[in-house]
Amino acid sequence: MAGEFSKFEVQEIVIPEGKLQMRIAGEGEPLLLLHGELGFPGWMGYHRTLSEQFRVMAPSHPGYDGSDRLDWAMHVSDIAGVYLQILDDLELSGIKMMGFSMGGWLAAEMAAMDPGKFSKLVLVGPMGVKPEKGEIYDLFLNLATEFLEESFLDPDSVEEYATIRPSEPSPEQEEVWEVGREQSARLAWKPFMYNPTLPHLLRRLKTLQTLIISGKQDSIVPFDSLRIYNESIPGSSLSLIDQSGHRPEIEKPEDFLKVVTNFLK
Amino acid sequence: MFIGHFTERPYQDPKSGYFGATGKSIKDLTVSNDIYDPMLGSDLYNRYLDEKIYAEEMGFDGLMLNEHHSSPFCMGSTVNVEASILARITSKAKIVLLGNVLPIWDDPLWLVEQLATIDMISKGRLVSGWVRGTARESVAHNSPPAYNWERFQEAHEFIIKAWTEPGPFRWEGKHYQYRYVNPWVRPYQKPHPPIMLPGVVSRDSVVWAARQRIPYVMLATQLEPTRQSFEVYKETAREEGYEAGPQNFGYLWKVHVDETEELAEEVARKFVQGPSNPFNAGNEGTANPALNKLPGMTSRRRTLPTAQVATANRGGQLSRSFEDQVDDHTIIFGTPKTVIPKIRHVLEYLRPGSVFFWDGDGAMTHDDQMRSLRLMGEEVLPAVREIADELELPSSFEVDPKTGKKFDAMESETPDEIAATPGD
Numbered sequence: 139m140a141g142e143f144s145k146f147e148v149q150e151i152v153i154p155e156g157k158l159q160m161r162i163a164g165e166g167e168p169l170l171l172l173h174g175e176l177g178f179p180g181w182m183g184y185h186r187t188l189s190e191q192f193r194v195m196a197p198s199h200p201g202y203d204g205s206d207r208l209d210w211a212m213h214v215s216d217i218a219g220v221y222l223q224i225l226d227d228l229e230l231s232g233i234k235m236m237g238f239s240m241g242g243w244l245a246a247e248m249a250a251m252d253p254g255k256f257s258k259l260v261l262v263g264p265m266g267v268k269p270e271k272g273e274i275y276d277l278f279l280n281l282a283t284e285f286l287e288e289s290f291l292d293p294d295s296v297e298e299y300a301t302i303r304p305s306e307p308s309p310e311q312e313e314v315w316e317v318g319r320e321q322s323a324r325l326a327w328k329p330f331m332y333n334p335t336l337p338h339l340l341r342r343l344k345t346l347q348t349l350i351i352s353g354k355q356d357s358i359v360p361f362d363s364l365r366i367y368n369e370s371i372p373g374s375s376l377s378l379i380d381q382s383g384h385r386p387e388i389e390k391p392e393d394f395l396k397v398v399t400n401f402l403k
Numbered sequence: 404m405f406i407g408h409f410t411e412r413p414y415q416d417p418k419s420g421y422f423g424a425t426g427k428s429i430k431d432l433t434v435s436n437d438i439y440d441p442m443l444g445s446d447l448y449n450r451y452l453d454e455k456i457y458a459e460e461m462g463f464d465g466l467m468l469n470e471h472h473s474s475p476f477c478m479g480s481t482v483n484v485e486a487s488i489l490a491r492i493t494s495k496a497k498i499v500l501l502g503n504v505l506p507i508w509d510d511p512l513w514l515v516e517q518l519a520t521i522d523m524i525s526k527g528r529l530v531s532g533w534v535r536g537t538a539r540e541s542v543a544h545n546s547p548p549a550y551n552w553e554r555f556q557e558a559h560e561f562i563i564k565a566w567t568e569p570g571p572f573r574w575e576g577k578h579y580q581y582r583y584v585n586p587w588v589r590p591y592q593k594p595h596p597p598i599m600l601p602g603v604v605s606r607d608s609v610v611w612a613a614r615q616r617i618p619y620v621m622l623a624t625q626l627e628p629t630r631q632s633f634e635v636y637k638e639t640a641r642e643e644g645y646e647a648g649p650q651n652f653g654y655l656w657k658v659h660v661d662e663t664e665e666l667a668e669e670v671a672r673k674f675v676q677g678p679s680n681p682f683n684a685g686n687e688g689t690a691n692p693a694l695n696k697l698p699g700m701t702s703r704r705r706t707l708p709t710a711q712v713a714t715a716n717r718g719g720q721l722s723r724s725f726e727d728q729v730d731d732h733t734i735i736f737g738t739p740k741t742v743i744p745k746i747r748h749v750l751e752y753l754r755p756g757s758v759f760f761w762d763g764d765g766a767m768t769h770d771d772q773m774r775s776l777r778l779m780g781e782e783v784l785p786a787v788r789e790i791a792d793e794l795e796l797p798s799s800f801e802v803d804p805k806t807g808k809k810f811d812a813m814e815s816e817t818p819d820e821i822a823a824t825p826g827d
Contacts, residue, residue: 279542279693319698320549327547 145189146181151197151224156206158224160197164189168230169402171195172221174239175265175326176282177202177318182298184387187395192234192402197221199244201321203314214240214266214325214333218247225255234402236260238387239359240322240331243267246367250339253346258402263352263359263384267367268332272360276330278323282315283307291355291383298388332363340370348374349401353382353389375401404791405798406784407465407499407759408458408776409655412451413677414475415766416443421475421678422766429679431691432539434475447478448485450769455489457773459496461780464800465530467499467655467759469601472507472543476680476688483517490525497800498525499759501601501620501655502532505562506554507544511579512586514558515565518596519588527591532599532620533559535608537681538697549699552607554578559598566595597799599653599757603682605701606635613639613647616805620653623682623761625733626752629654633753649756649795650802656749657734658760659767660742660778670771671736675725677765684723684733686765739782746783747790756798758787 146163161181169192173179178198188194199217201207211217221244225231235256237245243266249259265274277285286303293299304311326332348371350364361378368376379386379393386394419438420427455466468485471477479485482500489498498521508514522529535555541548557576564572570585590596600612601620612619613636621629633652640647657674661667679688728734735745750758760779763772802809 278698281693281696284693316696316698319696323547323698324549327549328545 155208158197158205163194164192166192168193168233170235172237172241172244174241175322176315183391202318214244215247218244221248222252231255232257234258238262240265249343253343259346259348261350263356265331265359266336267363269360269362271362274331275358289358289384290389296389337366337370343371350374351377353386354378354380356384358384404788404796405464405757405800407467408463409467409759409761410763411476412478414478428688430689431694454772457776459493461776462784465497465499467501469501470504472540475678486521490521497528497530499530500532502534504536504540505533505558506551507540507546511558511561515562516586516588519590522591522596529596531596532601538694538700548697566590609635610639614643618651618799618804622655649754650797650799650804652755653757654753654755655759655761659736659762660739660775660783667736673766685725739778743786746787756796
C-alpha cells in the first residue's frame with residue numbers, strides 16, 4: 139500500500155475555484171505524472187522508481203480523489219487549460235510530462251496547446267483519439283472492478299494487482315472509483331473518450347520528443363489509437379511492452395521503466 | 404379524487420423464452436431486439452390503445468403513459484406518439500404522461516412543440532409529467548448521466564418559458580442554446596398543461612417538485628416509505644411558505660379486479676410473471692450492476708426513504724414475493740366488494756389526491772384487463788370517489804397545488820388569451 143513507500147509529501151495547489159492535491163517526491167528535473175480515469179491509483183512502484191531520478195509531481199485532477207471539482211469544466215481540454223495555468227503559476231517550463239490512459243489524453247491536449255512548455259512527453263495507453271479499427275473499452279457501462287480486471291493481461295502475475303484491484307475493495311476505495319468515474323463521465327461521456335479534433339492539433343508537436351507506449355495486449359485502448367497518435371505527432375516513437383495489457387507501468391514495471399527512463403534521459 | 408389507469412405495455416411474447424412464470428429472467432440491456440416480432444408488436448400496441456379507450460369509457464379520469472427505452476418490459480419508447488393517438492381517439496379523459504424523460508432530449512424545443520400539439524388536438528387534456536429517467540434511458544440515448552439533473556432543470560425552465568412567453572426569444576443556457584424560439588403551436592391550456600413529477604428515489608426531485616409546487620406521484624413504492632417521502636415534500640412546502648395537501652400527492656400501485664376471488668388471485672399473480680421488469684417487484688429480472696452505477700446518474704448521498712427499497716428492487720436483491728406485496732397492499736386484488744376496503748386503507752394511509760391503478764401488466768391478457776376495467780367502472784371507481792370525498796382528498800385538478808385554493812372560481816380561458824399572459 140501507499141504508506142509503505144510514503145516518501146512523498148502532499149501539497150495543496152490553490153486555483154481560483156478550489157484546491158487540488160499534488161503528491162511530490164524526489165529531486166531532480168520535474169516530471170509531471172497525470173493519472174487516468176479512476177483517479178490517483180496510489181503510490182505505486184513506478185512512482186517510487188521514477189522519484190529516484192526525477193522530482194515527481196503527481197496531482198489529482200479537478201474532481202478526482204480529494205481535488206475540488208470545477209463545475210464549468212466539461213471537456214478534457216478544460217482541465218488541460220487549468221494545468222497550464224498551474225504550471226505558469228509554479229513558473230515551470232520545459233518539463234517532462236507523462237500521462238496514463240485518460241491522463242495520456244490530458245497530457246496530449248496540454249502539449250498541443252503549449253508545446254514549448256514541455257521537453258519530453260510520454261503517453262501511456264492514451265485515450266483521446268478515436269481508433270479507425272476497434273473501440274475504446276466502455277468503462278461507463280462496466281464496473282470499476284471489471285475495468286481494472288480488463289486492464290491487465292495476466293492479473294495473477296502482477297505483483298501490485300491486489301493494491302490496484304483489491305479482492306474486496308473497501309467502501310472508501312469504491313467511493314474513490316465512483317468519484318473518478320463520475321468526473322470522467324462529466325468530461326468524456328460523448329464523444330466517448332476522444333476529441334475528434336485532437337489528431338489535427340497534435341501536428342504542432344514537431345519539436346517535442348514524444349514516446350507513445352502501451353502493452354502489446356492492451357484491450358482497453360486499441361492499437362489503432364496509438365498508431366494515429368504516432369502518425370499525428372511528427373517524430374514520435376511507439377513502443378509496445380510484450381505480455382502486458384493496458385497498464386504496463388504496473389503489469390511489466392521493469393520493462394516499462396527501462397524504456398521510459400531511457401527516453402526521459 | 405383523480406383516478407388514472409396505467410400499464411407498462413409489456414412486450415408479451417410467449418415464444419421469446421423471456422415470458423411467464425418459468426421464463427428466463429432478463430438482465431437489463433442485455434436482450435437483443437433480434438427476437439422482436441413486428442406482427443406481435445403491432446398487435447400489442449393496438450391492444451394497449453384499445454384498453455385505454457375502454458378505460459375512458461369506464462370512467463377513468465386519466466390515461467397514464469410512461470416511457471422507457473430498449474427494454475421489453477415497456478413498449479412505450481415514444482410516449483408522445485401514443486399520447487398523440489389518444490388525443491384523437493379519446494374525448495374526455497386526461498392524457499397523463501409520467502413522463503417525458505427531459506434530460507435525454509438534446510433539443511427540448513421538439514418537446515415544446517410536440518406536447519403543445521397534443522394539447523391542441525386533445526382540446527386541453529394533456530397532463531405533462533417529467534422524469535429524469537433511469538440509467539437505461541441515458542444509455543439508450545447516450546445522454547450524459549452526470550448532467551442529468553442539470554439538464555432536467557434547464558429543459559423544464561426552457562419548456563415552461565416557451566409555452567408561456569411570447570416569442571421570439573433567445574435561450575443561452577448551459578446545456579441548451581437557441582437563437583429563435585417562436586414555436587407555431589401553443590398549449591391549449593393556460594398558462595400551460597399541468598405538470599406532474601413521478602419518482603421513486605431522488606430527494607433532489609421531490610424537494611424540487613415541492614419548491615415548484617408541482618404534484619409528486621410516487622410509483623409503486625411501499626406505503627410507509629411513500630408516506631415519509633410525502634413528508635419530505637410537506638416539510639419543503641412549509642419552508643416555501645405553503646401547506647401541501649392531497650392535491651400535491653399522487654400514488655400509483657397495482658390493483659386488479661375480477662369476477663371471483665379465485666380468478667382475481669389467479670390473474671393478479673400474472674403481475675409477477677411476463678417479461679422481467681425492474682420496477683415490478685417479484686419479477687425484477689437480473690440486475691445489471693453497471694447500470695445501477697452509471698457514473699453521476701444519482702447523487703450518492705441524497706436519496707429518499709423509498710430509495711433503499713426501490714434501488715434494492717432494481718438490484719434484484721430485495722425481490723418481494725407476491726404474498727408480501729399482497730400483505731402490505733402494494734398489490735391489491737379481489738372482487739369489487741373486497742378490493743374497495745383495501746383501496747380505502749391506502750387512501751387513508753397516504754392521503755393522495757390522485758391515484759393510478761397499475762393493471763393489465765406482466766402476463767395479463769387483454770381479456771384479463773378488460774374484465775377488470777369493466778368491474779372498476781361499474782363498481783370500484785364510484786365507491787373510491789365516495790371514499791375520497793368522505794376523506795377529503797381533492798386532486799390537483801380540483802384544488803390548485805400552488806395555492807391550496809379550489810379551482811371552481813376560476814374561469815376557463817380561451818387560447819386567444821394565452822399569448823397576452825406571460826409567466827408561469
